[in-house]
Amino acid sequence: MNRQAAPASSSAISVPRVPAWAVPRGPVDSDVEAAWMAGSALNSLDNLVRSDAPWHGAWRQRLALKAATATVKLMRRTEGESALRDAWYLRQTGDEPGPAGNVLLAWRKLAGRSMPPSIEDLQSVADLLGIFWADSFADYLEELAADVRTGAPAPLVAAQAATAIMRDDPTAEPLAWWMADLALSWRMGWTHAVPLLATQIHATVLRTGSDRRRARPDNSDYARAICLAAATGSAEACRLAAGIAQQAERLAAVTPKLRAKGAGEVIALLLSDDAVSGSFSSKAMSRWASRRLFERLQQLDAVRELSGRSTFRLYGL
Secondary structure, eight states: OOOOOOOOOOOOOOOOOOOGGGSOOSOOOOHHHHHHHHHHHHHHHHHHHHTOOTTHHHHHHHHHHHHHHHHHHHTTOOOOHHHHHHHHHSSOTTOOOHHHHHHHHHHHHHHHOBSSOOHHHHHHHHHHTTOOOOTHHHHHHHHHHHHHHHTOOHHHHHHHHHHHHHHHOTTOHHHHHHHHHHHHHHHHTOSBOOOOGGGGTTSGGGOOSTTOOOOOTTSTTHHHHHHHHHHHHHHHHHHHHHHHHHHHHHHHHHGGGOOOTTHHHHHHHHHHSSOEETTOOOSSOOHHHHHHHHHHHHHTTSSEEOSOOSSSOEEEO
């Protein structure tokens, strides 16, 4: 007998917006101005994070995908968002996602984890990013914990964490950015980490030097670059959240209309992850039933098809 899906949690929250003046529109050469922008933008993002909306899991994992895409480009690989998404969601159970997919997994680990991290966590991430593990990396977690306790501004704590990694291994920039985002979230006191700074690796705001080259964690102007990345990243993260919130609200509205057995499990996945395979199956739902459910949800404008394909489809908010 088919059972009605459990109602989705109310998702109608007001998503904060970063003030326009706090978003860099061109070169910013003042450390003070950059810090003010970052402070205002992070305040808006902090309000969003602490609202603890039911769709935050999907939002964080969407940001993880963006951070992974930027990191893959940093590593001079060519995979974009679609290829990374396919590498993760279309793999068979137990299969390795490949080098680029491992980068995505590293960021998914960040987006899905709670604070504080462990040395084992950092070792696992270094391996996923292809970074040779140095024992001194473990010391940086203790240093980071001490920096967090000092109450220093979050972007500066993030910059220090990344700089420490690069000082020890100049080839470990992907891990340095991962540490920067970990440090920012930890200092902000968020329960779960939010991939943010790495989404801006290739943004023009990071071109802060006199030659306008991209600032790296071993550059003298990196702290200012991190402030600008925090400002721009927060604005983009809030805009992304606004779109996901609207989609989640529509999903909540149509949930009472769903009669398919196992629909509640699918809804929970949509709210907690970037995407769900159109051929999803579980003990309660067959692949045929899930395809019918996703077709119904798409007709009701409650989900988006993310792959653009007629087969091997992926759905999300």
